[in-house]
């Protein structure tokens with residue numbers, strides 16, 4: 001599907017950039033006809049995915065790079081791609097299970113939140129190469145709303 005508008009972010013894998021990424025994506029998404037609650041959910045999933053790249057992908061090494069591309073597609077859906085070049089995920093099905101975490105001190109709900117707040121979630125990962133998470137959130141088109 002064609003992209004109507006997009007922003008590409010690239011930033012250091014520092015914890016302070018979690019709030020940077022969530023604010024940027026939230027601000028970009030606010031041009032869509034959506035509620036504040038929608039924006040809060042979008043910000044939450046960005047935090048979860050970027051945190052995963054920092055903590056799990058890069059084992060908190062601040063010298064690495066995270067990429068986020070957020071796009072508004074032709075049908076007014078919002079696509080967010082979060083990418084790292086870190087450790088990768090051995091078993092994606094297991095990683096997505098609610099409450100599974102490779103770190104016993106964590107809750108293991110990041111992917112569960114991403115899946116429940118977004119309409120689509122695709123994870124592509126290769127051990128030793130990195131992880132890319134694609135999230136899609138659909139919004140009714142403005143034409144459709146105007147007719148309703």
Ligand SMILES: Nc1ncnc2c1ncn2[C@@H]1O[C@H](COP(=O)(O)OP(=O)(O)O)[C@@H](O)[C@H]1O
Nearest residue numbers: 052053056057095101102106107108110111131
């Ligand atoms: N970007 C990533 N790179 C490597 N492993 C990841 C990444 N994202 C998630 N994982 C793996 O998937 C598991 C589940 O992630 P998540 O549901 O967010 O739970 P949590 O972050 O609490 O562990 C993580 O514990 C980790 O093993």
Ligand SMILES: [Mg+2]
Nearest residue numbers: 048052110111
């Ligand atoms: Mg997580």
